[in-house]
């Protein structure tokens with residue numbers, strides 16, 4: 225019987241040394257990953273992504289806490305007794321073996337009946353669309369093709385969970401985008417749980433059912449790509465995912481139906497959606513594409529001057545300096561012939577209430 229939760233990580237900490245001066249690599253991490261979920265660990269270099277993945281796989285012993293896979297506690301079990309498989313960044317195919325032999329290797333190790341192996345290899349080759357290249361050696365394949373073989377090899381023993389540690393980072397941008405689509409398709413067709421590690425926020429948003437954003441050994445927020453982008457709960461999360469502007473200021477009134485924010489050094493009050501924060505010093509965050517550049521003669525807006533104009537094809541980005549000296553980036557999509565504003569021209573910025581994210585100062 226399948227459990228509703230595939231992986232249960234409870235209060236896991238990991239220290240590589242006894243030195244109390246060194247911060248733990250994982251600091252009281254809890255996360256529950258569902259069956260068939262495409263779950264991504266996202267965070268900057270050194271935040272503990274690989275450590276968490278290796279702890280789930282069993283290559284690292286956790287210092288405290290527990291890990292369950294499919295309802296069974298595994299944190300004391302060796303890697304080969306956990307029904308997980310890993311695809312590493314350097315996918316290390318066996319160079320002297322053909323594509324088909326590489327895929328079959330794990331099946332032999334697993335002790336699958338000999339007569340069943342060719343059928344399973346064929347099925348895996350079809351899954352990653354590599355049937356026509358079964359006899360090639362890894363050196364005769366492109367980077368993306370090698371990546372597919374690594375994926376097929378890891379999926380062949382039918383693990384409950386596949387752990388993928390930055391599997392696309394060796395590929396160039398175009399191939400990487402192609403492989404993203406491929407990964408998602410394979411995950412859905414194979415119907416297994418993927419735990420995917422990346423420090424590329426766009427990749428995380430595109431592929432994931434849910435994302436855990438990590439920083440310094442902790443998980444700061446877990447949510448769908450939409451949650452994480454639209455409702456970041458920490459300044460770090462807001463900043464790490466997409467572009468965002470911050471304005472320091474005061475939250476003046478908080479009520480069920482909305483709040484008023486006064487930016488530091490600007491004589492305006494901005495109506496925001498309701499907030500759970502107390503009145504006082506806060507930060508208002510907003511995405512460049514959620515604000516509107518309006519005529520400077522309109523009242524109640526943030527006023528400033530355009531300092532730089534960046535044309536990026538689908539949109540134009542304006543870097544503006546507000547009257548309180550805070551720099552903000554604004555994005556206007558290029559629909560039809562909009563009149564571009566030039567450097568030095570005065571602008572006013574309108575923030576609709578739903579665009580305003582209030583955060584602790």
Ligand SMILES: Nc1ncnc2c1ncn2[C@@H]1O[C@H](COP(=O)(O)OP(=O)(O)OP(=O)(O)O)[C@@H](O)[C@H]1O
Nearest residue numbers: 240241249267268269270271272273274275276423
């Ligand atoms: N074997 C080890 N011994 C001691 N410290 C380690 C070891 N492996 C990792 N660390 C430390 O633990 C912390 C987390 O490392 P980890 O490899 O999990 O980060 P990461 O998020 O995967 O980073 P990256 O994006 O660079 O791969 C880092 O401070 C790292 O220096």
Ligand SMILES: [Mg+2]
Nearest residue numbers: 273274275389
């Ligand atoms: Mg890593």
